[in-house]
Amino acid sequence: MPCRSLPLLLALTLSLGACATRGADGEAAATPGDPLESVNRDILDANLAVDDAVLRPVALGYREVVPEFARRGIRNALDNISEPRVLANNLLQGRFLDAGHTTMRFFFNSTVGLGGLFDVATDFGIARRTGDFGQTLHAWGVEDGAYLMLPLAGPSNTRDTVGLVADGFINPIGWLLPFEGNIARSVVDGVDLREQNIEGLDALRSGSLDFYARLRSVWQQRRNAELGRVDDGGDRLDVLEDPGAQ
Template sequence: MNTMMTFFIRLSLCVFLLSLSACSSTSAIEEEQVSGEKVTVSYDDSRDPLEVINRPLWTFTWDYVDKYLAKPASELYVTYTPPFVRTGLYNMALNLNEPASIINNLLQLKFKEAAKSTGRFTLNSTIGLLGFYDPASDFGWSGEQEEFGEVLGSYGVGNGPFLVIPGLGPSSVREEVGDYVDGLYWPMAVIDFWPNIARLSILALEKRAAVRDQEQILLESADPYEFIKNAYFQNMNYRLYDGNPPIIIDEDQEAEIDALLDEFDE
């Protein structure tokens, strides 16, 4: 039931954002007040048709939710939780994702990775005390997990429009659909509401702690929203190709560079 509730809440939000974009006549062009004058700002990123809506949602998430809730909570958790407890709780939260990872690997015909995920879940759930310890890593069994969103991507389904989920951060239509399907796998589908909230909280706190060192780069970027959006799509591409994304050459940019080099040669 908790999976269905979460899905419908997030689905309703996505539909709401899409409807706002459809009804708005300023989805591509917006006027901003800069030094008392109106300045026209164009939003023409094909990956982000909801940019006019996503930007204020990102400002709300970063300037308020993260600043006053997520970051302080993560710092308190890291400071006062003993390292071995943190590691154990994080391992347990990740271990619950292994059955989904097994199926998602099989759907991509990654039989070797599926076997590793099966071994990890079996060993860590028994000898590892429900995943608190990670003895599977001693056998060199990777902890990389596959999500259903990656399955969709491997079959040619695009990311879809970029989304900013208020209070949660960057996402996409494909990732939201993938998360919902992952939630239907055992044991996620039978976990009660509060244990699932605890699991998601642990994952969120650790994720926020992991980006603490990169926070300054974001603060110093000329456009934090654009920076986080590009980083999101690069990360999705990196995961889709298991760390070996294809090199895409921009022919127009290459032509400009060649022309510039020719001028220097002359």
């Protein structure tokens, strides 16, 4: 199991002990879809403390030291490693055309693209498809469940948390890597993702009266796009953008 799955299990354990939410006045209040708001807010506070002390400075250092073209190559390689997971979920959802596109992307990027360092498939007109087990569970009729703020991993919900853990077992590339290799991949993936979101999260925090509520809204809109509930523009949906920003 990838190291990122461990905090997810902790979050599920913590959520069992919480049944009330808190409003702006500190009193218990109910928020539709977020019955665990009180504990979620506490976890977000802890996440922000870790982010301010460690994650954001590391992401800034990564941006400063590693040139943009190299970061793009690393990002492409990480995306390529995840393609077998996307393929498996495309098949489980019955999206066979998308599965064919994903297979071609993995083939071209792994060969012509030198192990995925270059995204030649996109240049060939083969756009990247989405596919994760949370999405698969949605396609099978599983409801979202309660909104969750996971330690370090950030926003999710009960269905997608189960899916995130399952995805750690679905990707066959993860089986081939030693435990240390999976940890290293998760760390690099996390640093790269945080680097992409430096400006987005900074703007979201500085421009929100209630950062928790705004982050929840932005994440839910992004996730709705991945699930096909709204149209997406084909951009990388793991990068947070505020649809309500002026």
